[in-house]
Amino acid sequence: MTKEKIIEVISKNIIENLDDLENETIDPKKSMKDYGANSLDMIEVVSCSMRELNIKVPRAELADIETIDQLADKFLAFSEA
Amino acid sequence: MSDNILNYSLADFHYNDNPDVLSPPDDFNEWINNPRVKQSFSFFEQELLDAPRVSTEILSNIDGKKRNIINLTSYNYLGLSTHPEVIQAAVDAVQKYGLSSSGAPLLSGTLDIHTELASKIAAFKQKDDCLLYSSGFGGNVGAIQGIMRKGDYIVLDEKCHRSLVDGGTLSGAKMLFFAHNDMESLQMMLEKCKGKRVLVVVEGVYSMDGDLAKMPEIVEICEKYKAGIYIDEAHSTLMFGKNGRGVAEHFDVEDKVGITFGTMSKSFGGVGGFVCANEALIKYLKGYSSPWNFSCAPSPAVSGGLIKALEVATRDSSLRDKMWENTNFMKKSLLDMNLDLGDTESQVIPIIIGSSGEKLMKYAAGMQTRGLFLQPVDFPAVPAHARRFRMSVSSQLTQAEMDETLNIINDVIVKDQKS
Numbered sequence: 001m002t003k004e005k006i007i008e009v010i011s012k013n014i015i016e017n018l019d020d021l022e023n024e025t026i027d028p029k030k031s032m033k034d035y036g037a038n039s040l041d042m043i044e045v046v047s048c049s050m051r052e053l054n055i056k057v058p059r060a061e062l063a064d065i066e067t068i069d070q071l072a073d074k075f076l077a078f079s080e081a
Numbered sequence: 082m083s084d085n086i087l088n089y090s091l092a093d094f095h096y097n098d099n100p101d102v103l104s105p106p107d108d109f110n111e112w113i114n115n116p117r118v119k120q121s122f123s124f125f126e127q128e129l130l131d132a133p134r135v136s137t138e139i140l141s142n143i144d145g146k147k148r149n150i151i152n153l154t155s156y157n158y159l160g161l162s163t164h165p166e167v168i169q170a171a172v173d174a175v176q177k178y179g180l181s182s183s184g185a186p187l188l189s190g191t192l193d194i195h196t197e198l199a200s201k202i203a204a205f206k207q208k209d210d211c212l213l214y215s216s217g218f219g220g221n222v223g224a225i226q227g228i229m230r231k232g233d234y235i236v237l238d239e240k241c242h243r244s245l246v247d248g249g250t251l252s253g254a255k256m257l258f259f260a261h262n263d264m265e266s267l268q269m270m271l272e273k274c275k276g277k278r279v280l281v282v283v284e285g286v287y288s289m290d291g292d293l294a295k296m297p298e299i300v301e302i303c304e305k306y307k308a309g310i311y312i313d314e315a316h317s318t319l320m321f322g323k324n325g326r327g328v329a330e331h332f333d334v335e336d337k338v339g340i341t342f343g344t345m346s347k348s349f350g351g352v353g354g355f356v357c358a359n360e361a362l363i364k365y366l367k368g369y370s371s372p373w374n375f376s377c378a379p380s381p382a383v384s385g386g387l388i389k390a391l392e393v394a395t396r397d398s399s400l401r402d403k404m405w406e407n408t409n410f411m412k413k414s415l416l417d418m419n420l421d422l423g424d425t426e427s428q429v430i431p432i433i434i435g436s437s438g439e440k441l442m443k444y445a446a447g448m449q450t451r452g453l454f455l456q457p458v459d460f461p462a463v464p465a466h467a468r469r470f471r472m473s474v475s476s477q478l479t480q481a482e483m484d485e486t487l488n489i490i491n492d493v494i495v496k497d498q499k500s
């Protein structure tokens with residue numbers, strides 16, 4: 001699994017789960033909050049992405065993550081473990 | 082998962098893709114049956130063998146033994162659940178009306194004691210009218226769901242209780258969360274929903290941290306943006322303010338708060354919830370608040386007892402004065418022991434241990450074995466880096482019990498942290 005693929009999946013789920021983002025390009029350097037996500041939306045995006053990528057990262061390890069890029073790195077580390 | 086089993090929590094098993102809809106996820110079974118996880122869960126659902134007073138008895142899951150304990154986990158802040166006058170009033174009510182109200186309030190469940198209790202609560206809270214709910218959780222869900230609609234905005238402090246969030250989800254309104262007690266963040270969220278119907282939702286005392294909503298600033302900002310205010314005073318009613326009306330009274334902003342919620346299960350010593358607001362809104366809620374109009378009215382015993390509990394707690398300030406005396410003593414003593422109590426300003430005192438779930442469980446077992454019942458609060462209920470114990474200080478605590486509590490905390494937590 002490549003990081004590009006992971007970012008693609010996360011971005012797709014952000015667009016699907018949040019309002020008014022149909023024509024947006026998701027910038028991985030930003031946080032989901034920048035796209036209007038509340039904490040419930042973020043749980044939804046993370047859960048959908050993990051299911052799609054077939055990985056399971058403990059939520060407790062995601063607490064300090066701020067950007068989409070950092071989330072992708074974390075997912076990548078778990079997919080390679 | 083087996084190599085880092087303790088890193089997982091209930092937050093990780095919400096989604097279920099087991100093809101058998103009557104089964105939990107496969108990895109949930111693997112996790113929950115792991116001996117180390119089982120040990121953490123053994124702190125839950127331990128049976129109290131006597132009333133939830135400060136001095137009570139527990140059947141400990143740790144070693145299967147019955148044990149006399151100092152209970153600083155129950156919310157019996159003013160000891161009203163076992164107050165002799167309250168118990169007598171509950172007995173009188175159950176003898177007259179029986180066990181159940183036997184109906185939803187709209188059709189047949191409204192008893193004269195419900196009307197009396199609701200009107201006394203409304204007068205106490207200085208609002209026009211009051212709606213009683215059989216459950217505190219149901220009260221918050223029902224008020225938010227009953228008032229807000231798709232297209233509306235609910236702006237909540239990020240530390241608001243699950244019942245408020247669930248009410249918001251059910252309402253279909255868009256929910257925005259502002260950083261805890263951060264006025265800049267509140268203002269930023271209100272900018273996003275300018276021109277919409279907006280309800281700002283805060284708690285008087287935040288239940289995991291014990292700090293207070295910054296009501297004077299919140300009121301000022303909400304007035305600027307013409308947003309309504311909903312305050313959940315579950316942990317502050319009967320304790321804050323000159324007359325015990327809560328944090329809104331404490332900050333002298335009661336007339337600026339449109340809706341005030343409270344629970345009957347904490348300081349009141351019963352069970353249920355109430356919502357107070359203007360007459361028209363309460364009338365409207367009766368038509369649309371599902372946990373009110375589709376649920377059996379509160380039990381007569383509880384309602385009769387609560388009328389007396391309100392009287393006992395408000396006829397003078399002796400119970401809350403004693404609760405504050407105990408709170409101030411405990412807080413000062415714990416701070417002298419260099420424990421991290423966060424920003425508590427109330428009788429809810431967190432003792433923040435940090436990121437180690439193992440230490441949290443070790444301390445919980447150590448304290449309970451010594452006779453102190455202080456439950457661990459783990460992630461995801463609190464942030465993973467700030468796992469904690471949450472102490473509920475009660476007016477019932479004696480000096481000897483407070484001294485013993487501090488001895489146990491010193492021996493189990495403070496000495497371990499120094500070593």
